[in-house]
Amino acid sequence: MLLVPRLGSGIPLVGRADELARLRAAVARAGRSEASTVLLAGDAGVGKTRLLTELSADARAQGALVLTGRCLDVREGGLPYLPFAEALAPLATTGDDVIAAAVRARPALARLLPLVAEEPAADPDLAQLSAPDVHVRPRLPADLDLGQLQLFDAVLGVLTEIAGHRTVVLVLEDLHWADGATRNLLSFLASRLRSQRLLVIGSYREEDVYRTHPLRALLVELVRLPAVERVELHPFAEAEARAFVEALAEEPLTAEQVADLVARSEGNPFFAEELLASCASGDDVPAGLAELLLARLERLAPDTRRVLRAIAVAGDAVSHAALAEVSGLGELELDESLREAVQHHVLVIERGFYQFRHALLQEAVYGDLLPGERTRMHAAYAARIRATPQGRGHEAKLAYHSMRSKDFRTALTALVQAADEAERLGAPGTALRHIEQALDIWDAVPEDGRPEGYDELRLLQEAAHYAGVSGDPERAIAFARSAVQALPPDLDGARAAMVWRRLAESLLSLDSTFDEAPGAIERAWELVADGEPSRARAWVLATRAQILRGQQRLDEAWWSAETAVSDARAAGVGGAEASALVTLGALADSATRVEEARQRLVEAVRKARAAGALHVELRALYYHALSHDDQGEIPAALGLYRQAVERAEETGLTWSSFGIGSRLRSVALRYTSGDWPEDSGERPNSSVSNTVTMIMNTAWVHLLVARGRFAEAERLVPELRSQRRSDLWIALAASSGGIELAYWQGDHEEAVRRCREGIGWLEELAPKAIGGIRVGALGIEAAAAWAAAARLRADVAAAGAAVSAGEELLAHVRDCAEHGRPRTGTLGPEGQAWLARAEAAASGLTGPADPALWAKAAEAFGYGAVYEQAICRLHHADALLAAGDTGRPTHELGEAHALAERLSAVPLGAAVRALAKRGRIALPGLAPPRETVDLLTERERSVLERVALGRTNRQVGEELFISEKTVSVHLSRAMAKLGASRRAEAVAIAYDKGLLTKAAP
Structure with a gap:
C-alpha cells in the first residue's frame, strides 16, 4: 500500500x-x-x-x-x-x-x-x-x-x-x-x-x-x-506517537505498521515522518534520514567512528571490555573515543554499558558498514560470547552474531536453545522467531551439525505451538499443515498422531477453520485407537472430546473425555487429564448441571497448574468464568475472567486463544455492567495477526459508539467487516456495532440494511446463532424508527418497506431463539433480555409501541446489563408518552439520564433530553424545559395527529366527522402557524416543538 x-x-x-x-x-x-x-x-x-x-x-x-x-x-x-x-x-x-x-x-x-x-x-x-x-x-x-x-x-x-x-x-x-x-x-x-x-x-x-x-x-x-x-x-509518549503517525498518513495504517513506526521513531516526529515517507521497514533507514544522521558523525575523530561501528554491530548495549576486544583500539584511544561520543550525545551510558542515544543512529551506522566489516565484527562478538560464562540471553546473542557472520552450524544449535529459554521466560513470540530462523537455515547445516533430538518435523510442531500462543493463529495453522505434509511414511504412529492432533488444535482457534478440525483429529485417533494408554492417546482423546462437543456430538464427546481422563491418569499425563476435565465441565454446563460443571472446572485448573499445562489452565479458567457469564452472574464472571487475564500475562500467553477470549469477555462485561474502561488503548502488540487485532477490537466498537466517538467507530467498523469471515465474534461486532452506529446517527434505513447483511454473515458461519437475537433486535428497533419517520413524512412506500423489514427480522429472531443452540442448553438471561427487546421493538412497527412490552424488556436486562436497560427505559418512556401517560415517563427518563451522565453515554443522553423536551418532563439536575406556547387549537392538533399517521384529508374528515374542505382549512392554518410549506414538514415541526406527544387512536 x-x-x-x-x-x-x-x-x-x-x-x-x-x-x-x-x-x-x-x-x-x-x-x-x-x-x-x-x-x-x-x-x-x-x-x-x-x-x-x-x-x-x-x-x-x-x-x-x-x-x-x-x-x-x-x-x-x-x-x-x-x-x-x-x-x-x-x-x-x-x-x-x-x-x-x-x-x-x-x-x-x-x-x-x-x-x-x-x-x-x-x-x-x-x-x-x-x-x-x-x-x-x-x-x-x-x-x-x-x-x-x-x-x-x-x-x-x-x-x-x-x-x-x-x-x-x-x-x-x-x-x-x-x-x-x-x-x-x-x-x-x-x-x-x-x-x-x-x-x-x-x-x-x-x-x-x-x-x-x-x-x-x-x-x-x-x-x-x-x-x-x-x-x-x-519525545512523544507512545500514545502521542501513535496519534501523530495515524494523523500523518493519508491512508489508514494497519496496527502493525503503526506499532513499527512508533517503535522505530522512538517518539521523534521528524523520524516518524521520514520513516513513513519511505515506507521503511526492517533494518532499512531512509536514505535522506541516514545521511542526516551520519552527517553528525562525520565531524568525529576516525577512532571514534570506528568504535561507533563496533557498537552498531553489537545491536545492544556493549561493555567496555567487549569494545576493547572487538574494536582493536588501545585503552587510551578507546577511552578518548568513547569520551568524545558521549560528550557529543551520540552514545549514552546505561548501567555501565554503552549504547546509541537513538536506535536510528545505530541503524544508520550499521547500514553504512561494508559487508566484510559486518561479518568480521559479528564473528568477533560470537567468539567472545562463546568464551564467556553463560547468562540470560546468552544463546540468543550467540545465535544473532553467528547468523550475521554466516556460521550456521553454531547458529542452529543456539537458536533452538534460545527458543527454549524464551518459552521459559514467558515470551512465546520470541521463541517463534528463533524457531523460524532455525527452519530457514536447517538445510544449510549438515546432519552431523544439527542439535541432538531435533528434526525438521519437531521444529514445525514447535513453530505451530508458539504461533498459536503468541497471537498468530493463521501461522499456527500453516506450520501445523506443513508438519502433516512433512510426515515420513515410516514414522512412529504415536508421534504421527501428535502431529495430526496439533493440526486439529490449531484449526480450533478460528471459526473459519473449525470444520476442518474433526477430520484432523479423527486421523490422529485412528493412529492410537487400538493402543494402550499413553501420553499420545490421552492427548488425542482430550482434543477429540473438545472437538466433538463443538460439533454437538455430546454423547461421543463425553465418552472421549472420560476415556482421556482414565488414560491420562494411567500414563501420568496431568495436562491431558486437565484438558478432558474442562470438556466434562462444559458438557455438564450444557446439561444444566451447573454445580457439577464448576467442580470439574476448578479441579481442571488445579491439575493443569500442577502439570505446567498453562494453555489448559487458561481454558479451564475461561470456561469457569463462562459458566457464570451464561447465567448472568456478572461479578463472579468478571472476577474469573480477570484472574485468567492476569494468569495469561504472568505466563506470556496474553495473546493465546483463551488469553484473548478472557480479555475480550472482561471488556464486554464491563460495557454491559456500566463499568466502562476509560479508553480503548489496550492494543495488541505488532506481532499478533490482524485477525487477533480485530477480535480484540470487537470489545471496543460498542463502547466507541455508546460514547459518541462516531469518527473512531466509522474507521473501526469497516476494518471489522473486512475480517468478518474469520471469526464469529468479529462478524457479530461488525454487524451489531454498525447497526448501532447508523441508528444513533439517525440513518435508520442504513441500520436495517446493515442488520440484514450481518444476519447473512452469521448464517454463513453459524446458522441460527444465538447472537442473531441481538443483531435482529437492534435491526427491529431501527426498522420501527424508520417506519415512524416515514409516517411523519406521509411516505407510505417507505413505511411499508420498514414494517416488512422489521417483521422479517422478528421472524429470524424467533427462529434463532427456538432453534439456536445455547452453550448451556437453554437461553440464558442475556438471550432472554434481547428476545424481549426484539418483541417490544416490533410492537412499534405499525404505530405506537406497547409500553408493557418495553417495561418487560427493561426488567429483563435487570440482571446487571445497566446500559441496555437504560435504552429500554428510554423506549418505555416514549411508548408511555405516546399512550398519554405523563407520570411514569419521568421516572424512566430520570433513570436513563442519570446513567447516561455517569457513563458519558453521549447519544443516549441526547436522546433522553430530546424526549424529555418533547414530553415537557423536567430531568434531575437540568433546568426544567421552557413552557411551549401552544400555537394550535385542539381541532388543528387533532387534524395533525391523523396526518402524522398518513391519513388523507378525506380520511381525517371521516374520523373527525367534518368535511374534507374543513380539514384543509385547519391544516392550512396549522402549517401557517408552524411556518411549514408541506404537510410532512408541519408534522415534523409540531413533534419537535412538543405540540404532538401522542398519536391518534
Whole structure:
C-alpha cells in the first residue's frame, strides 16, 4: 500500500499540551509587562519549530508582534547576528508609523538592517545604556567594542519602544549554530529584561550542545537569571506517537505498521515522518534520514567512528571490555573515543554499558558498514560470547552474531536453545522467531551439525505451538499443515498422531477453520485407537472430546473425555487429564448441571497448574468464568475472567486463544455492567495477526459508539467487516456495532440494511446463532424508527418497506431463539433480555409501541446489563408518552439520564433530553424545559395527529366527522402557524416543538 505522508505542520498539533501551556503563559506574562526569556531545548526533529509555529500563531491572534530568526550551520566564519538580522528585517519595511519611528531613531541598527541609514555617532555615554543593573547579569565579553554596545542598545531600545505599544515575541531558532556575536547579543538582552512587554524565546538542539560547545557556557549563565525559564521538549509518549503517525498518513495504517513506526521513531516526529515517507521497514533507514544522521558523525575523530561501528554491530548495549576486544583500539584511544561520543550525545551510558542515544543512529551506522566489516565484527562478538560464562540471553546473542557472520552450524544449535529459554521466560513470540530462523537455515547445516533430538518435523510442531500462543493463529495453522505434509511414511504412529492432533488444535482457534478440525483429529485417533494408554492417546482423546462437543456430538464427546481422563491418569499425563476435565465441565454446563460443571472446572485448573499445562489452565479458567457469564452472574464472571487475564500475562500467553477470549469477555462485561474502561488503548502488540487485532477490537466498537466517538467507530467498523469471515465474534461486532452506529446517527434505513447483511454473515458461519437475537433486535428497533419517520413524512412506500423489514427480522429472531443452540442448553438471561427487546421493538412497527412490552424488556436486562436497560427505559418512556401517560415517563427518563451522565453515554443522553423536551418532563439536575406556547387549537392538533399517521384529508374528515374542505382549512392554518410549506414538514415541526406527544387512536 502506498502511504503518502502529510507534512507534520499540516496536521493539528499532537500532544505538547504542557509545553505549549508554559509558552502561552510566558506570552501572557509579557502582556502584563513581565518580560522574560524562555530557552526551548530538545533533540533534532522532536518538534521545536512546530511548537513555536503554533505559539506564534496564537500570539499573533492576540495582537502580538512576532519576530522570528534562525541560525544557520555555516560553521566558522559565519554571518554575525544572522538570526537577529532576519528577525528584525520586517521592521525596516513596515508601514506601522510607531515601528518606523523607533527604527529611524536608532541608526546603529543599520548594521543589521541595510535599509536603515547609519549616521556617525559621538562616543556613547555608557551610563545611558538601558538597564545598567550590571551586578545581576552575565559578564559581557571583554572584546566587545563600543560599536557593538551601540548596536546592542539599539536592539534592546527598539524592542522596548515597540513593546510599549504591543506585546513583542522574539523567536531565535537553532542557537546551537549561533555565532559568537549572536550569543553576546542574546546574553545582553536576557540580562536586561525587566518590565517590557517582551518575550525572547531561543531554541537549541540539546544533543548538539556537548561539554565544550560554546553555547554551553552561555546557557549555564542564563539559567541563573530569574527572568529565564528552560522548557525541555521530550519525545512523544507512545500514545502521542501513535496519534501523530495515524494523523500523518493519508491512508489508514494497519496496527502493525503503526506499532513499527512508533517503535522505530522512538517518539521523534521528524523520524516518524521520514520513516513513513519511505515506507521503511526492517533494518532499512531512509536514505535522506541516514545521511542526516551520519552527517553528525562525520565531524568525529576516525577512532571514534570506528568504535561507533563496533557498537552498531553489537545491536545492544556493549561493555567496555567487549569494545576493547572487538574494536582493536588501545585503552587510551578507546577511552578518548568513547569520551568524545558521549560528550557529543551520540552514545549514552546505561548501567555501565554503552549504547546509541537513538536506535536510528545505530541503524544508520550499521547500514553504512561494508559487508566484510559486518561479518568480521559479528564473528568477533560470537567468539567472545562463546568464551564467556553463560547468562540470560546468552544463546540468543550467540545465535544473532553467528547468523550475521554466516556460521550456521553454531547458529542452529543456539537458536533452538534460545527458543527454549524464551518459552521459559514467558515470551512465546520470541521463541517463534528463533524457531523460524532455525527452519530457514536447517538445510544449510549438515546432519552431523544439527542439535541432538531435533528434526525438521519437531521444529514445525514447535513453530505451530508458539504461533498459536503468541497471537498468530493463521501461522499456527500453516506450520501445523506443513508438519502433516512433512510426515515420513515410516514414522512412529504415536508421534504421527501428535502431529495430526496439533493440526486439529490449531484449526480450533478460528471459526473459519473449525470444520476442518474433526477430520484432523479423527486421523490422529485412528493412529492410537487400538493402543494402550499413553501420553499420545490421552492427548488425542482430550482434543477429540473438545472437538466433538463443538460439533454437538455430546454423547461421543463425553465418552472421549472420560476415556482421556482414565488414560491420562494411567500414563501420568496431568495436562491431558486437565484438558478432558474442562470438556466434562462444559458438557455438564450444557446439561444444566451447573454445580457439577464448576467442580470439574476448578479441579481442571488445579491439575493443569500442577502439570505446567498453562494453555489448559487458561481454558479451564475461561470456561469457569463462562459458566457464570451464561447465567448472568456478572461479578463472579468478571472476577474469573480477570484472574485468567492476569494468569495469561504472568505466563506470556496474553495473546493465546483463551488469553484473548478472557480479555475480550472482561471488556464486554464491563460495557454491559456500566463499568466502562476509560479508553480503548489496550492494543495488541505488532506481532499478533490482524485477525487477533480485530477480535480484540470487537470489545471496543460498542463502547466507541455508546460514547459518541462516531469518527473512531466509522474507521473501526469497516476494518471489522473486512475480517468478518474469520471469526464469529468479529462478524457479530461488525454487524451489531454498525447497526448501532447508523441508528444513533439517525440513518435508520442504513441500520436495517446493515442488520440484514450481518444476519447473512452469521448464517454463513453459524446458522441460527444465538447472537442473531441481538443483531435482529437492534435491526427491529431501527426498522420501527424508520417506519415512524416515514409516517411523519406521509411516505407510505417507505413505511411499508420498514414494517416488512422489521417483521422479517422478528421472524429470524424467533427462529434463532427456538432453534439456536445455547452453550448451556437453554437461553440464558442475556438471550432472554434481547428476545424481549426484539418483541417490544416490533410492537412499534405499525404505530405506537406497547409500553408493557418495553417495561418487560427493561426488567429483563435487570440482571446487571445497566446500559441496555437504560435504552429500554428510554423506549418505555416514549411508548408511555405516546399512550398519554405523563407520570411514569419521568421516572424512566430520570433513570436513563442519570446513567447516561455517569457513563458519558453521549447519544443516549441526547436522546433522553430530546424526549424529555418533547414530553415537557423536567430531568434531575437540568433546568426544567421552557413552557411551549401552544400555537394550535385542539381541532388543528387533532387534524395533525391523523396526518402524522398518513391519513388523507378525506380520511381525517371521516374520523373527525367534518368535511374534507374543513380539514384543509385547519391544516392550512396549522402549517401557517408552524411556518411549514408541506404537510410532512408541519408534522415534523409540531413533534419537535412538543405540540404532538401522542398519536391518534
